[in-house]
Amino acid sequence: MTFTQAAIPSRSLLTNAVLVLAGTMLVAFSAQVSVPMFPVPMTLQTLAISLIGLTYGSRLAAVTLIAYLAEGAMGLPVFSNGGAGPVYMMGPTSGFLFGFVGMAWLTGFMVERGFDRGFLRLFAAAIIPGMLLFVPGVVALKAVTGLDWQAAMMAGMVPFLIGGVVKAAIAAMAVKAGWSLLNRR
Template structure:
């Protein structure tokens, strides 16, 4: 059971739609907190994707990220730096943007299978998908933009490792706190 299921009980279609909408809006807002870098900016997107996965579960988290990508492609300024447009889905950050869908799904899948209890399990459920996000992100930079593999790793992975570790810790502490608060509220 995910945190959203525990907090909301049975989720109707309307409840699920509201979760997708609120999650995609939150992800769009977190994307605006960024450190501009080239070719890939550093933002709080990965924190948002992780929190959505840990709280919504696999399917709803992946659907939420797909809604976010659709909003950005449709012209809403939800991508880093208030950017929008479908060209981002094939540009330098495309491997990461599409990888967010798999990251959200895997994070949610791990949470649904017991990785949502305790700080170490929550950190693992955050860190494993965050580390795997580098595969499509770096591969896209390498294959689509002709960067040699070491340059793609230098541009798309190395600068982000410390920040991603901190974001995974923040997500773990936040969701653990959510479970604790939910438990206290039910007493």
């Protein structure tokens, strides 16, 4: 059982739509907390996606990130630094943007398979998909920019590794705390 299923046991289509909207807003706001780096900015998006995956489960988390990409494709300024549009989505960060869907789904899938309680399990459910996000991110960065593999990894992965571990730990602690509060209720 996911956190949202436990917190809201009888969910309707409207409830799920509100959760999707709240999730897309969380990711959009987290994208604006940005350290400008070129060609890939450092943001809090992966923290938000981990939280969504850890609390929503696989399907609702994936739908949330698909909705987020759709909002950006329609021109809403939801990407880092207010970026939007299809052209932005084909730039150096395209692999990360599209990889967000897989990250959210895998995080939720792991939660549905028993990684839902306890700090270490929640951390594993956040860190594994977070690290796998570098695969499409670096591949697309290399393809779009023409960088060699080492340069693409130095620009799109290495500076983000420590932050990825910290964000996974924060997400795991937050969701563990949420479960503790819910269990007291």
